[in-house]
Amino acid sequence: xxxxxxxxxxxxxxxxxxxxxxARFAQRHSTAFALALLLAMPAAEASEVQxxxxxxxxxxxxxxxxxxxxxxxDPGARLDPASLPQPRKVSSWLDLVSVEITPxxxxxxxxxxxxxxxxxxxxxxxxxRSLEIPPWPLTIRDGEARRTLSVPAFRFVVSPLxxxxxxxxxxxxxxxxxxxxxxxxxxxxxxxxxxxxxxAALAALGLALAQGWRPFASGRRPLAAAAREIQRxxxxxxxxxxxxxxxxxxxxxxxxxxxxxxxxxxxAFLEEAPALAPEREDIERLFGASRxxxxxxxxxxxxxxxxxxxxxxxxxxLARAERQMPxxxxxxxxxxxx
Amino acid sequence: MSHTRSFSRARxxxxxxxxxxxxxxxxxxxxxxxxxxxxxxxxxxxxxxAALAAGRDLPVAVDASARVLLARAHFLMVxxxxxxxxxxxxxxxxxxxxxxAAAGWYDxxxxxxxxxxxxxxxxxxxxxxxxxxxxxxxxxxxxxxxxQFWDAKYNLDxxxxxxxDFPEVERDVKEEPxxxxxRVWTDLPGLPKGLP
Numbered sequence: 001x002x003x004x005x006x007x008x009x010x011x012x013x014x015x016x017x018x019x020x021x022x023a024r025f026a027q028r029h030s031t032a033f034a035l036a037l038l039l040a041m042p043a044a045e046a047s048e049v050q051x052x053x054x055x056x057x058x059x060x061x062x063x064x065x066x067x068x069x070x071x072x073x074d075p076g077a078r079l080d081p082a083s084l085p086q087p088r089k090v091s092s093w094l095d096l097v098s099v100e101i102t103p104x105x106x107x108x109x110x111x112x113x114x115x116x117x118x119x120x121x122x123x124x125x126x127x128x129r130s131l132e133i134p135p136w137p138l139t140i141r142d143g144e145a146r147r148t149l150s151v152p153a154f155r156f157v158v159s160p161l162x163x164x165x166x167x168x169x170x171x172x173x174x175x176x177x178x179x180x181x182x183x184x185x186x187x188x189x190x191x192x193x194x195x196x197x198x199x200a201a202l203a204a205l206g207l208a209l210a211q212g213w214r215p216f217a218s219g220r221r222p223l224a225a226a227a228r229e230i231q232r233x234x235x236x237x238x239x240x241x242x243x244x245x246x247x248x249x250x251x252x253x254x255x256x257x258x259x260x261x262x263x264x265x266x267x268a269f270l271e272e273a274p275a276l277a278p279e280r281e282d283i284e285r286l287f288g289a290s291r292x293x294x295x296x297x298x299x300x301x302x303x304x305x306x307x308x309x310x311x312x313x314x315x316x317x318l319a320r321a322e323r324q325m326p327x328x329x330x331x332x333x334x335x336x337x338x
Numbered sequence: 339m340s341h342t343r344s345f346s347r348a349r350x351x352x353x354x355x356x357x358x359x360x361x362x363x364x365x366x367x368x369x370x371x372x373x374x375x376x377x378x379x380x381x382x383x384x385x386x387x388a389a390l391a392a393g394r395d396l397p398v399a400v401d402a403s404a405r406v407l408l409a410r411a412h413f414l415m416v417x418x419x420x421x422x423x424x425x426x427x428x429x430x431x432x433x434x435x436x437x438x439a440a441a442g443w444y445d446x447x448x449x450x451x452x453x454x455x456x457x458x459x460x461x462x463x464x465x466x467x468x469x470x471x472x473x474x475x476x477x478x479x480x481x482x483x484x485x486q487f488w489d490a491k492y493n494l495d496x497x498x499x500x501x502x503d504f505p506e507v508e509r510d511v512k513e514e515p516x517x518x519x520x521r522v523w524t525d526l527p528g529l530p531k532g533l534p
Contacts, residue, residue: 061498062481062491097482120485122478124498161495173455173496176489178448179441181391181409183384186377193373200366207359210352324352 047073047140049149057157061124064097067133069115069151076142081105083139085117093123094133115151125158211323226252227319234312239299242308246290249315256322263287275324282314379403404430404438411442415449423449431479440483444490447476451497458500470501 052068059065073079084105087096100116119133136151166172207213226248233241253261257269266284270277285306293302306314387409389396398410407430414423427442450473457466477494480487 060491061495062485062487064485095478095482120482122481122494122498124495126499161491173500175448175451175496176492178412178415178445179489181387181405181412181441183387184380184403184405186380186384189373189377189380193370193377196366196369196373200363200370203359203362203366207356207363210356210359 047071047077047147047149049138049151051152051154053154054156056155057159059121059156059158060161061122061158062120064118064120065133065154065156066116066118067151067154069117071113071115071138071149073109073111073113073140074142075111078109078141079105079113080139080141080146083137084115085136090119090134093121093131095120095122117151121156121158123158125160126164128157128159130155130157221319221322222252222255223249223315223322224319227315230312230315234308237308239303242299242303242311243293245308245311245315246286246293246302249286249311249318250290252318263291273325275321276318279314279317279321282310282317286311286314398426400429404433404435407433408438408442408445412445415445418449418453420446420449420453427476431483436483440480440487440490443476443480443483444487444493447473447480447490447493447497450476451493451500454497454500467501470497473497474501 048071050070050072052070054065054067071079084101085096085099087098090096096117097120098116098118102114102116103110105113117136121131123131133154133156135153137148138151140147140149229248230245233244250261253269256273257265259265261269263284266280266287270280270283276283289302289306289311292305293299296302383403383406386396386398386402386406390409390413393413395413396410398406402410407426411423411426411430414420414426423446427439427446430442431439433439450469454466454469454473457463457469474494474497477490477497480490481494484490
């Protein structure tokens, strides 16, 4: 006790004598001293770094800490990009994982930056202890002048993750179990595949309805049905087949118009169903031939008026034209004003 | 005349609807094909993973998926073929799937540490130390990928207590001797088995 008091006193005496010597030195070289002070001092004091520190306690092995430094620069001063820290292994227990600066250091100098540094500590503490993230010097350039602005050090307390010796016995070296390889989950892809299949099916159904494809056309497109019937029998070159084809087409026109259709009514009907209008000439020929066949000179004369092949071709063209007709018109429920 | 015009407009609209529906059908079918191909690949991968888990020694291509690589690496690890497993885990880490890569590093760390512990049980210290160091590096790689990986933290803590390697912190301790309590742990590895 006494010994330490004496040594403290000795130290005080020593320090005082050094201070006196320093003062004498300063007096003797006062001009040079002031000059040196001026040179050492930066041109302006406005640039500064402020650390937005995270919590300083309660870290275990493997935890990350994000230090944010607000850097404010003098007008005209620029941050030297080369002086920014790079992600690296800082020490055996500390990694600098990532460094971000906003706004990015580009051609346009900004007055204020935020530097975000994420560290990861791998210190395995046996008891709570304080560790330090070292300071980082940043270089500021102002024209020719250079000065160093330091991101301050940060101290934090790490804690142990587990007991030093298990209090309930057991193996202190027992490891947590492996992660077993697991099969890839198929659910999300199954769901997506199901969705695409449903969309494809719905759109295909819509397309089939719009195009009048079988079986979506049955009964509702009489000309198409007639065309199919006639196509089916087109190889038969008999008068009976020709007669049946005429009858079939008449029935189809009747169904399409929603009433019995005679040659005289064609003009009104074609106004109701303009999709068929381009075929007007051939439809009139058909009705003429049919009148010849049933009420006039008979089937051979009608066949010279409208050959069987032409009849078959016409039925196909009519079926195609019918697809362009709105559905309501097919059912004969619309009494459109011309 | 206006009737014909309205009709042609209607026909144009119908054609547009038809074209749109056709495009939708084709697009949905293309999606379906893509999904089907993906599903087939996944099913193949899952078959390989199941076979490896069942103990069949299946080789795995370098361009295999991350899960398959992990399954193969794990197969090798549990059979103590760590020198074959290590490059597979490195390959896995380059696949861009952080969860699988972290699992690979963690399992490799476990395998290395288990080997080190079995050396130590037979008091073979020299071969144990490098295994502990490699295990630590593996756990660190896992924790870099996933800092919230608690099992990796725990096992890294076990490895770090086994062989301590903080030279600058130890130096710190020497500089302020009166602040630090007596070091209970030395740099020598060993199993704490209680007092003699």
